[in-house]
Amino acid sequence: MERAIALLLGIAAWTGVAVTAVLVVNAWQDENQILAFLPIAAAVVLAWGVGEWVTERVFGMHEEVRRGNS
Amino acid sequence: MAILERAFATRELQDPSWFRRIFSDTRLAPLWALARMYLGYQWLLAGWHKMWGDGRWINLPGEDGGPLKGFWERATTIPEEGSPAIKYDWYRDFLKYMLDNEWYTWFSWVIAFGEVLAGVALIVGAFTGIAALAGATMNFNFMLAGAASTNPVLFILAILVMFGWKVAGWIGIDRWLLPALGTPWQPGTVTKPIAEAAGHGLPGRHPGST
Numbered sequence: 001m002e003r004a005i006a007l008l009l010g011i012a013a014w015t016g017v018a019v020t021a022v023l024v025v026n027a028w029q030d031e032n033q034i035l036a037f038l039p040i041a042a043a044v045v046l047a048w049g050v051g052e053w054v055t056e057r058v059f060g061m062h063e064e065v066r067r068g069n070s
Numbered sequence: 071m072a073i074l075e076r077a078f079a080t081r082e083l084q085d086p087s088w089f090r091r092i093f094s095d096t097r098l099a100p101l102w103a104l105a106r107m108y109l110g111y112q113w114l115l116a117g118w119h120k121m122w123g124d125g126r127w128i129n130l131p132g133e134d135g136g137p138l139k140g141f142w143e144r145a146t147t148i149p150e151e152g153s154p155a156i157k158y159d160w161y162r163d164f165l166k167y168m169l170d171n172e173w174y175t176w177f178s179w180v181i182a183f184g185e186v187l188a189g190v191a192l193i194v195g196a197f198t199g200i201a202a203l204a205g206a207t208m209n210f211n212f213m214l215a216g217a218a219s220t221n222p223v224l225f226i227l228a229i230l231v232m233f234g235w236k237v238a239g240w241i242g243i244d245r246w247l248l249p250a251l252g253t254p255w256q257p258g259t260v261t262k263p264i265a266e267a268a269g270h271g272l273p274g275r276h277p278g279s280t
Contacts, residue, residue: 014194014243021111021193025118037111040193044107047194048241055246 006058013047093233099240102231103195106202106238109227110192112220113205117185120178127178135174138181142169145215155216165215184208192231195242199235202228 020043028036092098120127127137142165148154156162168177184204191201206228209221231238239245252258257265 010246014196017194018190021114021190022118025111025114026122029118029123030115033111033115037108040111041104041107044103044193044195044241048245051246 103241114189120182135178195239198239
């Protein structure tokens with residue numbers, strides 16, 4: 001259950017990045033490319049952060065066990 | 071025969087450490103992420119113009135692909151003076167064949183959707199290497215058709231991202247997608263049981279195995 005929620009959270013975060021990118025391009029087109037690039041980059045960093053946090057919380061212990069066994 | 075055997079004997083040529091540091095080290099992932107996102111943004115922008123912009127290629131009141139038809143016609147025309155836009159006859163014949171068969175009606179959809187998909191995939195960092203390859207293929211074709219524009223710069227950037235495919239998507243979905251799906255030569259956590267069940271497992275080749 002926990003893993004399914006983590007997977008859903010990850011999918012939602014990255015879908016959010018894709019939606020943000022399309023909305024930003026739709027709103028600003030190529031009027032100011034640097035300004036338009038910032039929210040996209042921020043969304044990517046945020047989604048990556050969410051992914052790392054969820055991975056650490058849900059799968060972190062398993063990683064340590066695997067490393068300890070090898 | 072001996073000289074051929076000696077020349078092509080089994081040996082693996084190692085990449086220099088600076089090459090591995092640039093294209094395989096996750097410490098450079100932020101730099102690759104920036105390059106990848108810039109490339110993706112450019113493709114998304116180009117695709118957006120073709121799908122929804124004023125001079126769009128698809129969803130037109132009449133026949134789809136009018137602008138693409140115009141582009142192909144201009145590219146395949148051989149001027150009476152000066153040099154033609156296309157240097158290679160085989161590529162001109164290829165475009166003329168598509169033009170004569172009215173492929174622009176559906177091919178404009180392929181290009182517009184291809185650009186948007188490649189752009190989104192590069193931005194979110196999913197299958198980054200493949201998305202960069204798709205982008206480079208489109209740049210290559212635009213350049214063969216005589217359109218320079220931003221294509222040379224984007225082409226070089228796409229080639230670099232392809233070289234750095236392992237780390238270019240590290241700050242992206244590939245961070246989780248690649249270990250899960252793996253590669254054809256090393257199955258991932260999701261595909262490994264399937265590959266082993268099918269008898270294609272490679273015991274001893276996985277870094278985690280002994």
